[in-house]
Amino acid sequence: MRNPWAQTGNYRTSYEQDTTIFANYREIVSVGLLLVALCILPMFLERSQVLVLNFILIYAIAVLGLNITTGYAGLISVGQAAFMGVGAYTVALSAPHLPFWLTIPLGGLTAAILGFIVGIPSLRVKHLYLALATLAFQEIFVWVVGRSPALAQGAAIPVEMRNFLGLEIGFRNHNYFWYYIILFVLVLMVIAWRNLLRGKYGRALIAVRDNDRAADAMGMDPGRTKLFAFALGALYGGVAGGLLAYMQRAVVVEEFTLGRSVALLAMAIVGGLGTVVGSLLGPAFIEFLRLYMERLSEWMKSNAFIQSITPAGVDVASALLPLSFGLVIVLFLIFEPRGLYNWWRLLRSYFRTWPFRY
Amino acid sequence: MKRVIVLAMVAALGMVMAQGRTVNLLWSGAVTGPTSDVGGPYGAGIEDYCKYANEQKLIPNVTLNCTVRDDQYQNPNTQRIFEEALDRAKPAMYLGYSTGAMLQLKPLINEVKMPTLPASAHIGLIDPPNNQYMFLPVSSYSEQVVALMEYINRTEKNAKIALVVNPSPFGRAVVDHARRAAQRLGQTIVDVREVGGGNLDNTALLRALDAAGATYIIHQNVAGPVANILKDAKRLGLDRKIKQMGAVYTGGSDLIRLAGDAAEGYLWASSYYTLDENTPGIALQKQLAARYNRSADILNSTNYTAGMLAAAIAVEAMKRAAQRFNGRIDNETVYQALIGMNGPNAFKPGFAVSTKAGIEIDFTRTEQTGAEGLRVLEARGGKFVPVTDPFTSALFRQVRNP
Amino acid sequence: MIDFVQNLISGIAVGCIYALAALGFVLVYKSSRVINFSNGQFIAIGAFLAYALAVWAKLPVLLAALLSMLLTAGLGFLVERVFLRRMVGQPIISVIMVTIGLASVLDGLMYLTPFGSGNFTFPQFLPQGGLNLGGLSVSYPQLLAIGFTAIFLLLFGWFFQRSVLGVSMRAVADDQLASMSVGVSVQRVFALAWAVAGLTAAAAGIVVGAVSGLNQDGLIAIGLAVFPAVILGGLDSVPGAVVGGIIIGILQSFSTAYLDGLFSQIGLVGGGSQYVMPFVVLLVMLWFKPHGLFGTEEIERV
Structure with a gap:
């Protein structure tokens, strides 16, 4: 290994090595450095920029969950936003009575239980049908919230936390405070993710995804494995939703609709299914795409020349966002199905052999 | 220096x-x-x-x-x-x-x-x-709806009213105030139904409301669903039995365009002047x-x-x-x-x-x-024309907070 | 009693619209195993094309409707050529995601036009009101929906039983490899399935436009309502799509008539159970009879 810092690929040669979290100590150091960088990053950013980061990190947690359900177990879920909603509403109802470090896990747990129920068809049917089960759950969730007076029928339920261990949390530090909480939770969730999937269970998931009959023959129960994956993915969604509730200071049902579920799935795909790096890159990519398309469309609206060359009745600016979002998904699937994770891998291997090529 | x-x-x-x-x-x-x-x-x-x-x-x-x-x-x-x-x-x-x-x-x-x-x-x-x-x-959506209820009360006491609202916080905003206002006015809210866009057929809805004895429907919605309900009511001949009306986002030129003739007679509560x-x-x-x-x-x-x-x-x-x-x-x-x-x-x-x-x-x-003032307007000949002077709902101030 | 019959008839009329929208969906699934999440966008584009041809190009409405169906069929063909053909052999999740991405792209294309926001209505081409018989009533656009569904069902029946292309489509649906080996062009079959899907989607869009006016969100929502119908009928069954669609239509009509009151008694206020019941049925079907009423059960071998 000429440059161990840019090592790519899997260098694990034995089962003992394969079950470690980090391949070598250098990986520990580089992850540590990344964490330090993430910790000092907000000091250079405005409040609203930290807000953008907060959204990205929260989506990253939800996408990690999706990467268990979809990436590892191969079950397509278009209901992740509804699981986020379950977590958020659990937090909204329990926040007046419990501290946040209890309400957020509680939200995750509730979501996991519901995920278990929604996943029941996976005992009998395969991926395609399951996508529709999650679609049904997504629609039923939004409907039930809208009809329940206890949940304010979908209007805002405030979730206020103004004080933490004597630290006053207000407009000035709200986003920063939650940035560190979210980052901490994300790190925990990533460790748990990696820990779980490197062991026996993760291998069972892959086996079931690739060929469930063969896995069955080898003594794994495909139905139960999938069901567990479903509940686990929902748990990540619930935790993300709980964090979102605190960060947005109020829970509104509009946050947890089908559109958000689809966006989360797109983030997972663009990032690269089944990878931690992809779970971070995907949300960041989609959110920044949205941000820059918004800038571009505002610039186009204000630019007299562009306005003069577009025919009347044609609204390029408002079409930009859905067009770019859809094209990114389609183009990634056609040309880079392994997602941004693969670019990350290629980049590292480029530096590894630099200045030589293969 | x-x-x-x-x-x-x-x-x-x-x-x-x-x-x-x-x-x-x-x-x-x-x-x-x-x-x-x-x-x-x-x-x-x-x-x-x-x-x-x-x-x-x-x-x-x-x-x-x-x-x-x-x-x-x-x-x-x-x-x-x-x-x-x-x-x-x-x-x-x-x-x-x-x-x-x-x-x-x-x-x-x-x-x-x-x-x-x-x-x-x-x-x-x-x-x-x-x-x-x-x-x-x-004025708020709630006030618009309560004002419409007061307007009904001018000509008919103890009216039976059904609310049809959008399935969103926007639509549901008015329900509680309408119920309290009905109590004060001696009116009955016979039913509250949520109807959103893409309502391809409203026969079951209109017949159920008719069976419940509603002679008025108050809408808190956007123009699309209201237009479909108006068209179906006309087809079923219920337009003569049930008078329909609604808050600010239900009416206007969009409703006339979508519902055509069926919009005739629709009552609209709005605070804004019209283009005429x-x-x-x-x-x-x-x-x-x-x-x-x-x-x-x-x-x-x-x-x-x-x-x-x-x-x-x-x-x-x-x-x-x-x-x-x-x-x-x-x-x-x-x-x-x-x-x-x-x-x-x-x-x-x-x-x-x-x-x-x-x-x-x-x-x-x-x-x-x-x-705080608003008027009730009526669709006549493809246009909304005011049928009341501007007024403020006195009742709304009493029912705003229970 | 008359209420019951009226609700039944109205439900069937709405169900025929779902059936129309479901036909193309099932056809695509049957031949290529693709779940098409962009069906709603095809419905919307078909309706808007018909509007544009009728109002802007001032064509007679029926001609405009026919042309729009052909154009949307062309769009389906194009989509298959440009996007879906590249996905043959890819994992199912990728293929599904492509249709989701496609939905977004088509949304964007609609935003480029004035149809992206606002409400539109077709010029009057059917008489006002509806048919009234002995206290029962059906509107003319609803009759149009029933007629369209019947025509398409007959055409499809003939097509699959008698025509060479139809038989080869069934062969491809049954076994891709085997049909390739006997000289059936799988690519042609896929392209044709997408074209027909566009055609029926446009028909559904035109009917929806005639019933309730044209609005992008409303038209796309019909695409979502199709999922319960196809699961109920069986994802790969053409008659199943029609039966499933009609059952969902009746279910919605009965929910509004009889269920809304029950829901408010258990604390779910506001009614609107017609929006959720189809999805409840979908979930229950997946629990107990996942392959639907008419679908073929998948038998797998290791």
């Missing part, structure tokens, strides 16, 4: 401040995405009024920097746009949009003391907690639509009027803040100017109807609704 230089610098600084000062005004709403048929014209109204305000120098020595941003009806976008503005170009006033996002932003708006005029007239926005800086340009009336506000609307090349659809939209009214209130509050506080225009002085906008100082731009006292827009510290 030194003194002269300092004096000169102070004078120069003063000149710069007096001339090149800009004040920010922010609107974010759904120019695209869901409800963009409302958000598009609303944003256009704000944009055009701001251009007009700068051209006419409505606020002396101040350039108004109007930012109209598209949040695609997504709350995270609204939140980001608002916080970005607080970080970079802090607005002296915020013009908001959707019910959900505004309810969500309430705590933050209260904390940063930002006077806010949302397009949504959900009563929960100006109800406690965190309501101090929220102001509705016109000759008031200063409507005249300005026509003039600006022509000057800035707006399409006929936008000119004819009540939401264009609504956007202009919101911007006009903001500009007027800024102007008054500058007068009262020595040219200081920021969120605090604008708030003071807004809550001083009453009695002889009420604002009269001519976009919305005036009550008997001749007051169009007024706010106080506790009365956070601008135009």
